[in-house]
Amino acid sequence: MDQLLQFDHVSKVYMRGRTALNNVSLNIGSGKIIGLLGTNGSGKSTFMKIAAGLLQPSSGHVTISGTPVGLDTKSIVSFMPDRPLTEAWMKVSDAVAFFQDFYQDFDVQKAHNMLEFMNIQLNDRISALSKGMNERLQLTLALSRNARLYMLDEPIGGVDPVARGKILDAIVEFYNEDSSLIISTHLVRDIERIFDEVVFIRNGEIVLHDEVENIRMKHGKSVDEMFKGVFAE
Numbered sequence: 380m381d382q383l384l385q386f387d388h389v390s391k392v393y394m395r396g397r398t399a400l401n402n403v404s405l406n407i408g409s410g411k412i413i414g415l416l417g418t419n420g421s422g423k424s425t426f427m428k429i430a431a432g433l434l435q436p437s438s439g440h441v442t443i444s445g446t447p448v449g450l451d452t453k454s455i456v457s458f459m460p461d462r463p464l465t466e467a468w469m470k471v472s473d474a475v476a477f478f479q480d481f482y483q484d485f486d487v488q489k490a491h492n493m494l495e496f497m498n499i500q501l502n503d504r505i506s507a508l509s510k511g512m513n514e515r516l517q518l519t520l521a522l523s524r525n526a527r528l529y530m531l532d533e534p535i536g537g538v539d540p541v542a543r544g545k546i547l548d549a550i551v552e553f554y555n556e557d558s559s560l561i562i563s564t565h566l567v568r569d570i571e572r573i574f575d576e577v578v579f580i581r582n583g584e585i586v587l588h589d590e591v592e593n594i595r596m597k598h599g600k601s602v603d604e605m606f607k608g609v610f611a612e
């Protein structure tokens with residue numbers, strides 16, 4: 380299996396001494412959809428921001444396709460943070476133009492196809508979009524780049540079950556199968572159908588990394604059941 384993302388003994392300690400990642404080592408291969416699963420505050424966003432080059436680890440090394448995370452890897456990683464990257468004054472068409480200017484690998488045709496699938500009009504004002512529609516827009520912008528690694532931080536966080544279904548359908552429909560996609564969430568039951576592998580992260584430590592098929596075969600459980608067992612308080 381091609382190694383795409385490699386975390387080698389990575390720790391992150393924020394100011395005031397809070398350890399968000401503790402000695403994390405993890406390899407993610409190409410062509411997979413991976414669920415990064417953990418409860419609030421477990422370190423999911425920190426993991427993604429480090430892989431996206433937005434945060435420096437306190438110790439350890441992170442590489443993407445063998446290249447240390449930095450300017451060179453930013454062009455092959457598309458990250459959808461848990462807060463919108465767009466501005467409220469923009470129309471959807473402004474956001475598309477902004478991404479097109481900013482990212483050489485942005486595929487405008489794909490963005491238009493996705494917007495149509497998502498029932499979003501280019502003329503819509505971003506400030507007038509509901510939370511769910513805004514998540515659909517952010518997802519469209521992130522997936523319309525031709526990246527090697529996509530990371531979506533809580534893409535279905537604030538939306539109702541119907542909108543969740545639509546967002547998951549869009550991910551499966553528009554995801555480029557040669558790349559990998561890491562999705563962080565704690566809404567495991569709604570989303571597990573699209574995962575090839577899952578990573579459980581608890582208190583900044585990886586407590587499980589396995590193929591979904593193995594979890595079902597070895598433990599006779601769904602990922603959601605396994606998640607509830609591991610994270611029971």
Ligand SMILES: Nc1ncnc2c1ncn2[C@@H]1O[C@H](COP(=O)(O)OP(=O)(O)OP(=O)(O)O)[C@@H](O)[C@H]1O
Pocket residue numbers: 393394397398399417418419420421422423424425426
């Ligand atoms: N900028 C920061 N400064 C100090 N501590 C932080 C900062 N960002 C995150 N933390 C802490 O690091 C830990 C991990 O946070 P992180 O946001 O990575 O978790 P998460 O799994 O994404 O959580 P959630 O599901 O709630 O978004 C938490 O204890 C959090 O309080």
